[in-house]
Amino acid sequence: MDSAERILQQLRQRGERITIQRRMVIEALCEDCDHLTINDIQKQMESRGYELDEATIYRILQWLKAAEVISQTDLGARGIVYELIGTKRHHHLVCLNCHAVIELDDSFADQLREQVRHEHDFEPRVDHLAIFGWCAQCRAAKAATKN
Numbered sequence: 001m002d003s004a005e006r007i008l009q010q011l012r013q014r015g016e017r018i019t020i021q022r023r024m025v026i027e028a029l030c031e032d033c034d035h036l037t038i039n040d041i042q043k044q045m046e047s048r049g050y051e052l053d054e055a056t057i058y059r060i061l062q063w064l065k066a067a068e069v070i071s072q073t074d075l076g077a078r079g080i081v082y083e084l085i086g087t088k089r090h091h092h093l094v095c096l097n098c099h100a101v102i103e104l105d106d107s108f109a110d111q112l113r114e115q116v117r118h119e120h121d122f123e124p125r126v127d128h129l130a131i132f133g134w135c136a137q138c139r140a141a142k143a144a145t146k147n
C-alpha cells in the first residue's frame, strides 16, 4: 500500500471525512516527500490536472496538521513549509544570513519535550522545529570584516 492510501485509511478509521479535495492534497504531499510550500503543492496538483485555490489548500493543510499527519514550519527565506510527519522526523537550524538549512535528528528535541511535560504539565508536539541563528561560516565572515 502506498503512503497516501495508508494515510487515508488512518484518517477514515479515526472518523475523518475524506473529500476528493482532501485526497488530492494528501496525494500531492506523498508524491514529493519533502518540504513543500502551498505553491509547491498547488503546482504538483496542477501537473496532475487538478486545480485548487490557495485558501482551500491552506484549510486542508490545517486539518492535516490538527490530525497530526503533517508538520508546519516557517523556514524563513524558504517560507512556510509542510511535510509529512511520518517520513523522517527531524528539525532544522536556519542561518539568518546565508539561509543555509542544517538538518538535526529528532533526538535533539527529546530533552525539550521532557522539560515541557514536567515543568509546564503540557504535552508538546514538537514535529519540525526551525531554530534561526548564525552559521559558523557567516560568523567567521562577520568577525573578519570587523578587523
Ligand SMILES: [Zn+2]
Pocket (backbone or CB within 6 Å): 035, 083, 090, 091, 092, 128
Ligand atoms: Zn525539515
Ligand SMILES: [Zn+2]
Pocket (backbone or CB within 6 Å): 095, 096, 097, 098, 099, 100, 134, 135, 136, 137, 138, 139
Ligand atoms: Zn550562514
